[in-house]
Amino acid sequence: xxxxxxxxxxxxxxxxxxxxxxxxxxxxxxxxxxxxxxxxxxxxxxxxxxxxxxxxxxxxxxxxxxxxxxxxxxxxxxxxxxxxxxxxxxxxxxxxxxxxxxxxxxxxxxxxxxxxxxxxxxxxxxxxxxxxxxxxxxxxxxxxxxxxxxxxxxxxxxxxxxxxxxxxxxxxxxxxxxxxxxxxxxxxxxxxxxxxxxxxxxxxxxxxxxxxxxxxxxxxxxxxxxxxxxxxxxxxxxxxxxxxxxxxxxxxxxxxxxxxxxxxxxxxxxxxxxxxxxxxxxxxxxxxxxxxxxxxxxxxxxxxxxxxxxxxxxxxxxxxxxxxxxxxxxxxxxxxxxxxxxxxxxxxxxxxxxxxxxxxxxxxxxxxxxxxxxxxxxxxxxx
Amino acid sequence: xxxxxxxxxxxxxxxxxxxxxxxxxxxxxxxxxxxxxxxxxxxxxxxxxxxxxxxxxxxxxxxxxxxxxxxxxxxxxxxxxxxxxxxxxxxxxxxxxxxxxxxxxxxxxxxxxxxxxxxxxxxxxxxxxxxxxxxxxxxxxxxxxxxxxxxxxxxxxxxxxxxxxxxxxxxxxxxxxxxxxxxxxxxxxxxxxxxxxxxxxxxxxxxxxxxxxxxxxxxxxxxxxxxxxxxxxxxxxxxxxxxxxxxxxxxxxxxxxxxxxxxxxxxxxxxxxxxxxxxxxxxxxxxxxx
Numbered sequence: 325x326x327x328x329x330x331x332x333x334x335x336x337x338x339x340x341x342x343x344x345x346x347x348x349x350x351x352x353x354x355x356x357x358x359x360x361x362x363x364x365x366x367x368x369x370x371x372x373x374x375x376x377x378x379x380x381x382x383x384x385x386x387x388x389x390x391x392x393x394x395x396x397x398x399x400x401x402x403x404x405x406x407x408x409x410x411x412x413x414x415x416x417x418x419x420x421x422x423x424x425x426x427x428x429x430x431x432x433x434x435x436x437x438x439x440x441x442x443x444x445x446x447x448x449x450x451x452x453x454x455x456x457x458x459x460x461x462x463x464x465x466x467x468x469x470x471x472x473x474x475x476x477x478x479x480x481x482x483x484x485x486x487x488x489x490x491x492x493x494x495x496x497x498x499x500x501x502x503x504x505x506x507x508x509x510x511x512x513x514x515x516x517x518x519x520x521x522x523x524x525x526x527x528x529x530x531x532x533x534x535x536x537x538x539x540x541x542x543x544x545x546x547x548x549x550x551x552x553x554x555x556x557x558x559x560x561x562x563x564x565x566x567x568x569x570x571x572x573x574x575x576x577x578x579x580x581x582x583x584x585x586x587x588x589x590x591x592x593x594x595x596x597x598x599x600x601x602x603x604x605x606x607x608x609x610x611x612x613x614x615x616x617x618x619x620x621x622x623x624x625x626x627x628x629x630x631x632x633x634x635x636x637x638x639x640x641x642x643x644x645x646x647x648x649x650x651x652x653x654x655x656x657x658x659x660x661x662x663x664x665x666x667x668x669x670x671x672x673x674x675x676x677x678x679x680x681x682x683x684x685x686x687x688x689x690x691x692x693x694x695x696x697x698x699x700x701x702x703x704x705x706x707x
Numbered sequence: 708x709x710x711x712x713x714x715x716x717x718x719x720x721x722x723x724x725x726x727x728x729x730x731x732x733x734x735x736x737x738x739x740x741x742x743x744x745x746x747x748x749x750x751x752x753x754x755x756x757x758x759x760x761x762x763x764x765x766x767x768x769x770x771x772x773x774x775x776x777x778x779x780x781x782x783x784x785x786x787x788x789x790x791x792x793x794x795x796x797x798x799x800x801x802x803x804x805x806x807x808x809x810x811x812x813x814x815x816x817x818x819x820x821x822x823x824x825x826x827x828x829x830x831x832x833x834x835x836x837x838x839x840x841x842x843x844x845x846x847x848x849x850x851x852x853x854x855x856x857x858x859x860x861x862x863x864x865x866x867x868x869x870x871x872x873x874x875x876x877x878x879x880x881x882x883x884x885x886x887x888x889x890x891x892x893x894x895x896x897x898x899x900x901x902x903x904x905x906x907x908x909x910x911x912x913x914x915x916x917x918x919x920x921x922x923x924x925x926x927x928x929x930x931x932x933x934x935x936x937x938x939x940x941x942x943x944x945x946x947x948x949x950x951x952x953x954x955x956x957x958x959x960x961x962x963x964x965x966x967x968x969x970x971x972x973x974x975x976x977x978x979x980x981x982x983x984x985x986x987x988x989x990x991x992x993x994x995x996x997x
Contacts, residue, residue, distance in 0.1 A: 580941070691755060
């Protein structure tokens, strides 16, 4: 049983007197919900009251129930620096909605917060493979397509993704790829293979990302395997190559590597294309290469948590984001490509060609494989 | 209200409990309860998408004895011990000098705590700027002609050690200063008039009397060093994995809460063992009240 359904069941059982308070707390904590949250839930539902009281509380609302009127408030939970400066104020002015805006730094941070029972967010921006986890955990409300008049603006490349067939729960937002950022003034030929991280010539001038998924994906691709492999044999080959690369690279660095590319400390770095564009804006000698063996492509999307209190305003906001001019401003400000094909930013990031698209692969959740991946990642970092 | 105060004044035990209540409740809510939850999680089944599932297993603890994780633990202990030693070597003379600095004492103490006004993250980034190939240290050495090629400073074990020592040095200096400052100069004069040379005066009077500060400072440096995860990530380029990184990873990307909780418990057991040994040794080594 999914955790949310388990909780909904527990709440109901307590309301009808089938479970006493202590048993409720014990089982709620067992589902991974903190004791304090469980206690609050119990209060909210009037648990422990007269048997036969109908259970009350947000969890019993039909998640598909979207009111006709746009509410006057909206709570957004997004990556930091992931909209344009005027995106939110313009929406507030135009729709008369007051927006609260919180940010996170990693998918895992956001997921842990929602799993711990944080309610009140209306729109969240997870990456594809995390959307899969959120759907499986029953954390998301379905998208009401008829409320999104600008849906047709979206590029077909990002529709019907493997992590959310039919886009039942997600609206594509921005997209990116993991490849190789390099200094054209120091390195003569484009490093368009993951094999560059085994090249003695650049010892100590290269870095890999501090990210298990991206690093292991690179060496799975080098061996011709899927970036979502959970096969022990395939992962062993990738691990060997990653450990060998470890002897050539300086470190595992994510965001700070932009500055080191600009300063010239690092010449070749595994990096996301959006971050590479941000670095290239400061140092024009920085370019992006997409390895010929293939690479991860990712799409961040907008989703509505099941517990969202302002679902109509959430749909209005997503429809607003799908407008061409709004999408273009966001792409310009962030350096990431927009999934909105009708949006043409001043400095457009081209969509991957059919040939490139054939080499790119969406990340999927690893499920039970997560543990093996983590063991391998720890081994790569400690070697 | 007056009646309550009068009643409390007459009842010693009730008064003691009233005074203890806020602290006790605080510790119960924010220490005992979380530790109990962690303990429970460490023996439960792992939830596929994070969290825990009902069940009982000691597998997370058994898993910790994988040589990979034992090596990480050993590296963590070694780095923490080295950090503590370096903090003593650097911090003792500083504390000694401040304690004898007369009217400059307060200004110098202020300088010791000044770094706390900035976030540790920001200071760690500043160290990265100092240590990188094109950073201040390398530029200066190159300009002075001391070296021809930039030294590899950032993303080395040495950089992690430097970051840890920098971060925790004030925790060594402050308690040492507190015990050195209380040292009665008359004791040193007595030792001198009885014929003790400077080295003997330091080893037989100053050092034993500053031992409480040394023990407190060492604990304050050693324990947080054991749990460090920011410094090894940023200054070690994620290549000097410490147990703090391992634990953080389990609650984040790896979504393995039971293993993360078990690793935290192993770390906590180690800390308790070290504190126990230190305090016992420290207590028996303390001089009698003078």
